[in-house]
Amino acid sequence: MEHDYEYLQNILSNHDIDRLNIAVKVGSPIIVEGPQDLTRKSAFVKYLRSHGVLL
Numbered sequence: 001m002e003h004d005y006e007y008l009q010n011i012l013s014n015h016d017i018d019r020l021n022i023a024v025k026v027g028s029p030i031i032v033e034g035p036q037d038l039t040r041k042s043a044f045v046k047y048l049r050s051h052g053v054l055l
Contacts, residue, residue, distance in 0.1 A: 004047075011044060029054045 008017045023030055030053055032041050048055060 004051075007047070011040065024051075024053055027054060031055075 005017070008020070012020065020030065022028075030048060032045050032048075032055070034041055045055060
């Protein structure tokens with residue numbers, strides 16, 4: 001996922017990108033939550049799944 005850093009910078013803070021990378025490396029599940037609105041959560045979940053991330 002590190003090669004997609006530019007995409008991640010558009011939707012996450014640098015701190016959250018670091019946390020995401022650590023969680024992926026240790027195999028922790030990722031929980032995506034937020035308001036039901038046009039927040040692009042579904043697109044982010046699809047992105048994570050396409051990279052084999054545990055959700």
